Structure formats: structure tokens, C-alpha cells
Amino acid sequence: GEDVEQSLFLSVREGDSSVINCTYTDSSSTYLYWYKQEPGAGLQLLTYIFSNMDMKQDQRLTVLLNKKDKHLSLRIADTQTGDSAIYFCAESSYNTDKLIFGTGTRLQVFP
Amino acid sequence: EAGVVQSPRYKIIEKKQPVAFWCNPISGHNTLYWYLQNLGQGPELLIRYENEEAVDDSQLPKDRFSAERLKGVDSTLKIQPAELGDSAVYLCASSLGASGVYNEQFFGPGTRLTVL
Numbered sequence: 001g002e003d004v005e006q007s008l009f010l011s012v013r014e015g016d017s018s019v020i021n022c023t024y025t026d027s028s029s030t031y032l033y034w035y036k037q038e039p040g041a042g043l044q045l046l047t048y049i050f051s052n053m054d055m056k057q058d059q060r061l062t063v064l065l066n067k068k069d070k071h072l073s074l075r076i077a078d079t080q081t082g083d084s085a086i087y088f089c090a091e092s093s094y095n096t097d098k099l100i101f102g103t104g105t106r107l108q109v110f111p
Numbered sequence: 112e113a114g115v116v117q118s119p120r121y122k123i124i125e126k127k128q129p130v131a132f133w134c135n136p137i138s139g140h141n142t143l144y145w146y147l148q149n150l151g152q153g154p155e156l157l158i159r160y161e162n163e164e165a166v167d168d169s170q171l172p173k174d175r176f177s178a179e180r181l182k183g184v185d186s187t188l189k190i191q192p193a194e195l196g197d198s199a200v201y202l203c204a205s206s207l208g209a210s211g212v213y214n215e216q217f218f219g220p221g222t223r224l225t226v227l
Binding site: 004031040041042043044045048050088090096097098099101102103104 | 115142144151152153154155156159167202204206213214215216217218219220221
């Protein structure tokens with residue numbers, strides 16, 4: 001079945017770049033997403049990428065997709081303390097809205 | 112514009128008791144989802160509605176879980192009886208429409224259930 005994997009923790013210094021990685025198994029994935037979850041809050045969509053794209057940039061966020069290796073990454077430039085949260089990678093296929101989430105990466109930003 | 116509303120935000124019950132969660136999706140959103148998020152895990156889909164029809168309930172444990180979406184707007188998710196392992200966050204999400212095109216799912220804040 002579909003599976004999405006992420007590393008559990010990432011700790012970075014304020015001002016540095018953060019890179020959160022994700023691997024997935026479903027070759028029919030059409031959309032890949034990055035969500036942010038802060039304590040006690042729901043999931044906030046940060047960005048998504050269509051499977052025929054290699055890269056997408058949105059202000060401080062850069063998404064890279066290597067479809068051959070089924071690898072997705074999220075780079076956050078100039079990481080701030082407000083970026084501390086859990087980041088979820090997710091994928092969906094063309095014929096369904098069902099999101100398959102990874103286990104989440106907890107990003108901790110220290111001064 | 113109001114987002115997805117869920118209530119209650121927190122619920123503590125004893126095992127074997129029933130519990131119900133309520134969700135009001137964003138106005139005009141035809142598709143509604145219920146997700147289960149266990150501690151330290153990503154959300155997992157329980158059920159998806161297109162208007163009032165449940166189109167994917169394959170992950171819903173039907174022996175104790177039930178859901179309804181009367182009139183294709185609000186939805187209720189019920190557990191009866193609750194077990195200790197049901198302690199989790201129950202998330203509701205909604206999106207505009209049908210599969211095959213990009214549909215952003217908007218998530219509510221969730222209901223945190225604790226079963227004692």
C-alpha cells in the first residue's frame with residue numbers, strides 16, 4: 001500500500017536554512033503536499049507540487065521533487081522561531097482526494 | 112470567511128461511554144473528511160463524504176464508529192462504546208468538489224479525545 005516516511009526531528013539555528021525530507025512509495029501520486037501543524041491547531045497547507053514539476057518556490061519555501069527516487073524535500077530559508085512546528089508530507093492520487101500523510105517532522109528552531 | 116468549525120475541542124470520557132464529534136465545513140464545500148490522528152502520527156482518513164453520500168468509508172471501524180452528514184452540510188462522528196485506544200485527535204476537513212482536479216483540503220482544529 002501507499003507509505004510516506006519522514007525523519008522525526010530536525011533542530012536548526014535561527015537564520016539558518018531547514019531542509020525536511022520525505023520519501024513515498026506510490027508511483028501514481030499526482031500531488032505532493034507540505035502541511036504545518038502548530039500545537040493545538042489543525043493542519044495548515046504550506047505548499048503543494050504537481051508530480052510533473054521538479055521544483056516550486058514560494059517566498060521562503062522551496063519544494064524539490066525527485067520523482068525517480070520518490071523523494072520530496074521542503075527547504076525553509078532564514079528559519080525563524082515561528083517556524084517551529086510539526087511538518088507533514090502528504091500525497092494524493094489523481095482519482096482520489098485521499099491524503100496519505102507521513103509521520104511528521106518536528107522542527108525546533110533555537111536562537 | 113469562517114474556517115472549518117469543530118466541537119467540542121476537548122472531550123474526556125470513561126471507556127465504554129459513547130461520544131460524538133461535530134463538524135461544520137466551510138460554506139459551499141461539498142466534500143467533507145474525517146481523519147484520525149494518533150499521538151506522534153500523521154492523520155489517517157476515516158471517511159469521506161461527497162455531499163451527503165459516504166464515498167470512502169473503508170477505514171472506518173464500523174463496529175463502533177458511525178458517521179452521518181444529513182443535508183450534505185454538517186457532519187457528526189460517533190463512537191459507541193469508546194475504548195482506551197480511541198484516545199486521539201479527530202480532525203475534520205472540507206474541500207470544494209470532486210476528484211480529478213486539485214482540491215485543497217481545509218482542516219479544522221480537531222477534537223482531542225481522552226478515554227480513561
